[in-house]
Amino acid sequence: MAYLWLTLCDPDPQTNGQFIYSGGLIRAVAKAGVELSVLGLSRQPGCAHRRREPNIDWHFAEDRRLNRWRRTASRFPAFAQRTRVPDMRAALATRLATGRWDAVVLDSINVGWALPHVLRHRRRHPQTRIAYLAQNDETAAARTLAEAQKGWRRAVRTADAAKTRWLERLLLRTADLVTADSPDDCRTLAALSPGRPVVFVPPGYDGTRVPSRTIDATLPRRAIVVGSFDWPAKRLSLDAFLSTAAPVFAANGIDLQIVGRTEASHVAALRKRFPSVEVVGTVPDVRPYMANARIALVPDVLGGFKLKSLDYIFNRLPIFAMDGAVPGTPLAEGRGLRLFASHAALARGVVDMIDDTASLNEQQETAYALSVGHFDWHAIGQSLVRHIQMAPVERARGPARDGRCSPVMSALGALHIVAERCSSVFEYG
Known part of the structure; x- marks a missing residue:
């Protein structure tokens, strides 16, 4: 089996939950016997790099962000544009053109911009499965960030939340398999795409296990x-x-x-x-x-x-x-x-x-x-592979499945430009 796996960036060193979860899943799936080609951003400033591990070919693109105007005009929300850099897009195009993949894995909404490219690839290779690994109720998170802002900043965040809603629903409707890392998110995301279950894929744990500990008055309060x-x-x-x-x-x-x-x-x-x-x-x-x-x-x-x-x-x-x-x-x-x-x-x-x-x-x-007995990466990796291989392959139907942008989203892009520009004027004069 061979999977093309898109993720935010190099998970090493694993300094936050997203890196721990993504890095753990990638290595667990590789240990389950899948050959992986992984694309993400480099965390080394100013350079792209590659490395090999057993069953994993890592390609890390140079992190070169789009300019502000191109970002705000895009149909994609800001965090999904983070990985949409020239080197990443070129690497994706090469692998889709030359590889026959059993599955393409979109590891979080940060790589959601790749969905239209993957759907076009699937027209030529109809047995390729698409898996979306959700790590949050992204629309709710985007709305929370918007509501915390004021003035033009709030307008910018609100427009971005609308883009997030569009992309999240597109991923939920289109992917053959959708997973989430908590039961609550499974229920929330499943409700957004009725009839399509969302599979719970928890993280594993391979850290320190303290065999015994006593909390007493000698510890600080x-x-x-x-x-x-x-x-x-x-x-x-x-x-x-x-x-x-x-x-x-x-x-x-x-x-x-x-x-x-x-x-x-x-x-x-x-x-x-x-x-x-x-x-x-x-x-x-x-x-x-x-x-x-x-x-x-x-x-x-x-x-x-x-x-x-x-x-x-x-x-x-x-x-x-x-x-x-x-x-x-x-x-x-x-x-x-x-x-x-x-x-x-x-x-x-x-x-x-x-x-x-x-x-x-x-x-x-x-x-x-x-x-004890839960959160074993090996078992989690094997389970995820089974779910991907058993997922029924969806067939693209209609414009939404092509990932095309509605007139409303185009209008939001224009609003986003105006709001961002006005925010800059007020902030910097």
Whole structure:
């Protein structure tokens, strides 16, 4: 079997959840016996490069972004244009022209621009299956980002959210197989394309597993948030939580640490706004920080599988989270997990439980016991291959299946240009 796999960029080093998930799936599918040709962006500035692994031919394109006018005029949303660079497009054209692929895998909406090219290839090779691996309810995420803006910035984001909605629905209607990384997203995405099931494909876990741990009074009265905060939607959730929780924790003598990758400017802004919070930023190893906390927090308000939840579970940190923020695990409210309806309730829950070490130990032990035997990359890779090979091949029907853009989307592109230009005028004069 041979698959052509399009992904955002080189997943190594695996510094955030998307890289862990994509890199893990690619290698798991390769170990299941599939020959993969993988296309993505290089993370080495100013150069393209290639490398080989068993069953994997990696090609990483030079990351050269389109100019602003071409980006805003495009029918595709901004994040789907990130990978639509000349080298990536040329590599895709070459592989579609020369290869006979059992499947083409579109790993997240970031490579959704390639769908029309893949559909044209499928006309010549009708047995090629198309798989779309969703990693979020992208329309909901885009709307959340739009609603957080004001003025012309909001208009720009709103236009982009409309493009996101169009592309996401096109992928859902067209792909032979659609997967998602959480049961909640499976249900949401399936509702957008009735009659077409969405398969749950969780991440695997091959990190540290702490065999035993006791939380006691010798540990600092500390809660911790671990993760990467490159994605704007995650920053919004974190900022909203800190606005609520930081004064509550400070008033009750509870330490709060934020540990993980984010831009230096974001670290500086958080430290200025929330001086009582220890914003650590990027570290070479998060394990010592987790070992010195009593509670792990997941304050995210958007769905999708949280890879950090597996780090928490297998490093034996009890998880306090927002409702819906830890989908796809065997845990449930009261069974290895505490869930809260609001950031204020989450903060109050930490205050109420931080000194109840007996309950915290019972929670982390339950979570670990429930999760052992799950999240095996090898089994996940084999399962994904089976689903791809068994997926019924759809036949292109009508303009939407060709990926053509409607007049409404063309108009949104024009609106996006005007909004972006006006935003620049107001911002820079």
